[in-house]
Amino acid sequence: MRKDRQVRQLEAARGLARELAANLDLNASLRLWDGSTVPLGRNVTSELLVIINAPGVISSLLRHPSLDRVIRHYAHGHIDFSGGTLIDIGEQLAFKKSRGLLKKIGKREIFEFIKPFLFAPALKPEASRGYVGDEIGAPRSRTKDDDKAFIQFHYDLSNEFYELFLDERMVYTCAYFTDWGNSLDQAQHDKLDIICRKLRLNEDERLLDIGCGWGGLVCHAAKHYGVKAHGVTLSQEQFEYTQAKIKRLGLEGRAIVELKDYTHLEQKFDKIASIGMAEAIGVPNLPTYLKTINRLLVDKGLFLNHAISRKSKKKKRKFSTRAEQRALLRYIFPGGELDDLGHTIQAMEQHGFEVMDVEGLREHYLLTTKLWCERLTASREQAIKLVGEETYRIWVAYLGGVSLAFLRGTARLYQTLVSKNPKGPSKLPPTRADLYR
Numbered sequence: 001m002r003k004d005r006q007v008r009q010l011e012a013a014r015g016l017a018r019e020l021a022a023n024l025d026l027n028a029s030l031r032l033w034d035g036s037t038v039p040l041g042r043n044v045t046s047e048l049l050v051i052i053n054a055p056g057v058i059s060s061l062l063r064h065p066s067l068d069r070v071i072r073h074y075a076h077g078h079i080d081f082s083g084g085t086l087i088d089i090g091e092q093l094a095f096k097k098s099r100g101l102l103k104k105i106g107k108r109e110i111f112e113f114i115k116p117f118l119f120a121p122a123l124k125p126e127a128s129r130g131y132v133g134d135e136i137g138a139p140r141s142r143t144k145d146d147d148k149a150f151i152q153f154h155y156d157l158s159n160e161f162y163e164l165f166l167d168e169r170m171v172y173t174c175a176y177f178t179d180w181g182n183s184l185d186q187a188q189h190d191k192l193d194i195i196c197r198k199l200r201l202n203e204d205e206r207l208l209d210i211g212c213g214w215g216g217l218v219c220h221a222a223k224h225y226g227v228k229a230h231g232v233t234l235s236q237e238q239f240e241y242t243q244a245k246i247k248r249l250g251l252e253g254r255a256i257v258e259l260k261d262y263t264h265l266e267q268k269f270d271k272i273a274s275i276g277m278a279e280a281i282g283v284p285n286l287p288t289y290l291k292t293i294n295r296l297l298v299d300k301g302l303f304l305n306h307a308i309s310r311k312s313k314k315k316k317r318k319f320s321t322r323a324e325q326r327a328l329l330r331y332i333f334p335g336g337e338l339d340d341l342g343h344t345i346q347a348m349e350q351h352g353f354e355v356m357d358v359e360g361l362r363e364h365y366l367l368t369t370k371l372w373c374e375r376l377t378a379s380r381e382q383a384i385k386l387v388g389e390e391t392y393r394i395w396v397a398y399l400g401g402v403s404l405a406f407l408r409g410t411a412r413l414y415q416t417l418v419s420k421n422p423k424g425p426s427k428l429p430p431t432r433a434d435l436y437r
Contacts, residue, residue, distance in 0.1 A: 005116060005120060006055070008116040009055045009058075009116045009117060009120065010032060010034060010036070010055075011116075012112070012113045012114070012115070012116045012117070013030075013032055013038075013052070013055070013058065013113075014032070014036070014038050015112075015113055016110075016113040016114075017030045017038040017040060018038060019113075020040060021038070021039060021040045021041055021042070022042075024040060024041070024092075024093070025040075025041040025042055026040040026041045026044075026089070026092050026093070027041055027043075027044055027045060027046045027048065027092065028040050028041065028044065028046060028048040028049065028050060028084075028088070028089060028092070029044055029048070029049050029050070030049070030050050030051075030052070031049045031050070031051045031052070031082070032052055033052060033053050033054050033055060037049065046083065046084070046088075047082070047083035047084070048081070048082075048083045048084040048088050048089065049081065049082040049083050050079075050080075050081060050089065051079065051080040051081065051082060052078075052079060053077065053078050053079070053080065054078055054123050055117065055120065056078075056120070056121055056122050056123025057073050057078045057079060057123050058114075058117045059117040059118070059120045059121065059122035059123070060073065060122040060123050060124065060125065061073070062114055062117055062118060063118075063122055069125055071394065071397070072125035072126065073123070073125045074393060074394075074397060075125075075390040075393045075394050076125060076126050076390060077389070077393070078123060078125065085373055085374070085377055085396065085400050086373075086396070086397055086400035086401065086404070087370055087373055087400045087403050087404060090400065090401075090403075090404040090407070091404070091407065094404060094407050094408050157237075157386075157387050157391070158237065158386055158387065159214070159237050159238075159241050160386055161383060161386045161387050162214070164375065164376055164379040164382055164383055164386075165372045165373075165375040165376040165379065165399075166372070167184045167185045167187075167188040168185050169185075169188055169189070169192070169214075169216040169219075169220070170213065170214035170215075170216060170241070171188040171191065171192065171213065171214075171216040171217075172213050172214070172276070173191070173213070173275050173276035173306065174191065174276070174306070174361050174364050174365040174368050174413050175187035175188045175190075175191050175364060175367070175368040175371075176188075176190045176191035176194050176361070176364055177190075177364055177367060178190050180367065184368070184371050184375075187364075187368070188216070189220075192216055192217050192220040192221075193220070193224070194435065195217060195273055195275065195304055195306070195415075196217075196220065196221050196224070196225050197434065197435050197437075198302075198304055198357065198415070198417050198435060199271045199273065199302050199304055199417075200271075200302065200428065200429075200434075201221055201225040201227050201271060202225070202226075202227070203225065203226035203227065204226065204227065204228060205227045205228070205270040205271055206227070206228050206230065206267075206268070206269045206270045206271070207221050207227045207228065207229045207230065207269065207270070207271045207272070207273065208230050208231075208232070208262075208265070208269040208271070208272045208273070208296060209221075209229065209230070209231040209232070209272075209273050209274075209275070210232060210262045210272065210273070210274040210277050210293075211232070211233060211234075211262070211274060211275070211276065211277030211280070212231025212232060212233050212238070212242060212257060213233065213238055213242075213275075213276075214238050214241050214242055214245070215231060215238075215241065215242030215245045215246065215255075215257060217229075217231075217273060217275060218230070218231040218242065218246070218255050218257065219242075219245060219246065219249055219251060219255060222251045222254040222255040223249065223251060223254075226254070227254070227271075228254055228255075229251075229254060229255045229256070230255075230256050230257075230258070230267075230269070231255070231256070231257040231258070232257070232258050232259075232260045232261070232262050232265065233257065233258075233259065234259070234260075234261065236259065239257060239258075239259040242257040243257055262292060262296075263288065263292050265292075265296055267296070268296060268297070268298050269296055269297060269298065269301065270297075270298055270301050270302075271297075271301060271302050271303070271304075272293055272296060272297055272301070272302075272303045272304070273303075273304045273306070274293070274303070274304070274305050274306065274307075275304075275306040276306060276307065276308070277307075278305055278307040278339070278344075279307055279308050279336050279337070279338055280336050282336070282337045283337050283339050283343075286339065286344070286347050287347065287351070290347055290348060290350075290351035290353070291351055294351050294352050294353070294420060297420045298420070299420060299421050300419060300420060300421060300426065300427055301419070301420050302356075302417060302418070302419055302420075303353065303417070303418050303419075303420070304415060304416070304417050305344070305348075305415070305416045305418070306413070306414075306415045306416075307339070307344070307413070307414065307416075308338055308365070308411055308412070308413050309338060309339060309340055309341045309344070309411070309412045309413060309414055310338040310339070310340050310410070310411065310412070311340065311409070311410060311411075311412065312340040312341070312342050312343075313340070338411070341358070341412070341414050341416075344416065345358075345416065348416070348418050352420060352421060352422075353418035353419065353420060353422070354418060354419045354420075354421075354422030354426070355416060355417075355418050356417045356418060356419050356426065356428060357415075357416070357417040357432070358414055358415070358416050358417075359414065359415045360412060360413070360414055361413045361414065361415060362406050362409065362411070362412045362413055363406070364413070365402075365403075365406050365411075365413045366403055366406035366407050369399050369400075369402045369403040369406065370400075370403040372399045373396060373399035373400045373403060376392075376395060376396055376399060377396055380392065383395075
């Protein structure tokens with residue numbers, strides 16, 4: 001009886017795969033738990049495989065269909081990829097109208113395909129590394145301790161883990177490609193430099209980098225622009241790494257890093273940068289964020305906000321709890337939320353800033369995260385030794401998923417330059433020509 005069921009399950013899975021192939025026509029194949037493969041397109045030439053390692057995976061997803069369950073099955077190797085990454089599949093699906101795919105297959109046919117799995121034993125997915133607590137960080141109950149816990153969950157995996165896929169300067173934000181063929185190292189150098197040029201940094205000016213990461217901008221600005229650079233972070237790993245980096249580069253007199261919440265700072269700064277930090281605060285905390293920056297910035301000072309943005313909606317919505325967002329909060333970025341550019345700019349103007357320049361970098365982050373995903377995939381064995389296989393798998397899926405979100409345009413990224421106190425001369429050059437010298 002069990003053998004008959006296994007035969008029926010294999011036949012059903014192959015039949016459904018053939019139906020999907022006829023409609024999707026992908027350059028990939030499906031490999032089933034018995035080692036057999038079914039092409040997912042009419043002329044498959046690639047070695048790319050989507051792998052299902054047990055029939056119980058299908059039974060599990062039929063009974064409890066959810067993105068979280070898919071992620072947990074993938075994290076524990078029940079679902080896998082070979083000969084490529086999630087991006088290679090996602091790029092093929094990105095512009096296909098796959099949402100109504102099952103409607104093209106008759107209901108009776110679908111039932112015949114899934115029937116062998118409905119009452120068969122399901123493979124229960126194990127729990128995966130996720131944030132323990134309120135990963136949304138509801139505004140009414142969110143505290144500074146929550147903010148620190150959110151940041152440390154994401155960033156304190158280990159510096160060695162991030163070294164596997166980041167550039168030589170350990171810059172963990174969107175790179176800036178002056179040429180699409182540039183290396184990641186070159187593009188991240190160019191990103192740090194364009195930030196310094198947009199801020200029109202001058203020698204001995206005081207620069208604050210909020211959420212300074214591993215000190216890339218702090219060290220670059222101090223070394224190449226002669227500023228007094230001050231970085232703050234809530235990550236213990238980043239703090240210790242940046243301290244050592246400042247000492248190694250001989251920048252102790254020009255650069256400093258603190259393990260401190262930016263809202264606790266008191267001194268004034270001529271220029272302020274926030275690179276990839278605003279996404280972590282949550283939209284309800286945007287007024288506090290901008291009010292604090294206004295307090296810390298001198299009159300006519302410049303502030304550069306570099307942040308991932310979501311597409312604006314026709315109707316204003318509350319904090320998203322869609323499946324994709326919930327998964328990102330639980331497994332990667334607890335406490336985060338994306339704002340749309342229009343609302344961010346409106347809030348900036350309401351808090352005493354004048355918008356001087358906005359640049360969209362969506363395609364730059366598409367490529368950045370794709371390179372990160374490829375580099376981490378190439379360092380699979382080292383990554384597993386450092387953080388374990390399930391965390392490695394979740395991160396590969398995360399980086400691939402982010403790259404696809406930027407490909408589809410559901411995520412965007414903007415650098416917005418603003419000046420404090422929009423009265424009188426801004427003290428900026430009359431054109432942007434100085435940025436591209």
